Amino acid sequence: xxxxxxxxxxxxxxxxxxxxxxxxxxxxxxxxxxxxxxxxxxxxxxxxxxxxxxxxxxxxxxxxxxxxxxxxxxxxxxxxxxxxxxxxxxxxxxxxxxxxxxxxxxxxxxx
Amino acid sequence: xxxxxxxxxxxxxxxxxxxxxxxxxxxxxxxxxxxxxxxxxxxxxxxxxxxxxxxxxxxxxxxxxxxxxxxxxxxxxxxxxxxxxxxxxxxxxxxxxxxxxxxxxxxxxxxx
Numbered sequence: 525x526x527x528x529x530x531x532x533x534x535x536x537x538x539x540x541x542x543x544x545x546x547x548x549x550x551x552x553x554x555x556x557x558x559x560x561x562x563x564x565x566x567x568x569x570x571x572x573x574x575x576x577x578x579x580x581x582x583x584x585x586x587x588x589x590x591x592x593x594x595x596x597x598x599x600x601x602x603x604x605x606x607x608x609x610x611x612x613x614x615x616x617x618x619x620x621x622x623x624x625x626x627x628x629x630x631x632x633x634x635x
Numbered sequence: 636x637x638x639x640x641x642x643x644x645x646x647x648x649x650x651x652x653x654x655x656x657x658x659x660x661x662x663x664x665x666x667x668x669x670x671x672x673x674x675x676x677x678x679x680x681x682x683x684x685x686x687x688x689x690x691x692x693x694x695x696x697x698x699x700x701x702x703x704x705x706x707x708x709x710x711x712x713x714x715x716x717x718x719x720x721x722x723x724x725x726x727x728x729x730x731x732x733x734x735x736x737x738x739x740x741x742x743x744x745x746x747x
Binding site: 555557564565566567569572574582583614616618621622623624625626627628629 | 666668670676677678679680683721723725727733734735736737738739740742
């Protein structure tokens with residue numbers, strides 16, 4: 525089992541609050557990703573990073589931002605949460621052979 | 636852009652029956668990966684196929700990559716209740732450094 529961690533696992537927060545979802549991996553992977561997934565639905569890539577100080581937006585437009593100051597850490601921030609942000613957020617990292625290892629996810633509910 | 640279409644969206648089987656999900660693309664794929672996501676869980680990598688016509692087996696699971704590299708299948712023989720979950724195919728975006736395009740997933744339910 526891969527070592528990738530996400531906190532918090534569950535978060536209920538009010539509209540307008542700023543939140544940061546944490547993601548860390550201990551495998552030394554250069555590539556990391558954030559996906560958004562609604563229940564029973566496909567995964568949508570919202571951010572990715574090829575390494576330190578490298579971040580790109582994914583295929584699904586998102587109001588969130590990310591940073592990559594350290595290889596092992598890839599946090600995602602929402603400056604002002606809205607009910608439309610309610611979803612599951614999955615962090616992943618990949619090795620040189622491109623299989624992706626996912627964290628347990630953060631289930632976000634914005635009221 | 637590149638897309639992979641996955642069918643069926645849902646499959647309900649009796650325990651012991653076989654199950655197959657298909658992943659199709661209109662363009663040639665450089666590789667195909669398969670993931671399993673248990674209910675309430677996160678996707679877990681199962682396998683990667685890269686060669687035309689490649690077949691790989693993991694116990695009761697058989698993965699195939701088409702000769703033209705435009706389709707793939709995952710077949711489960713004699714399903715068990717532990718097979719319940721959503722199975723996703725995904726393909727790497729060539730030289731775009733590890734980004735994956737995921738199919739819509741096939742949700743498998745198994746009735747004991």
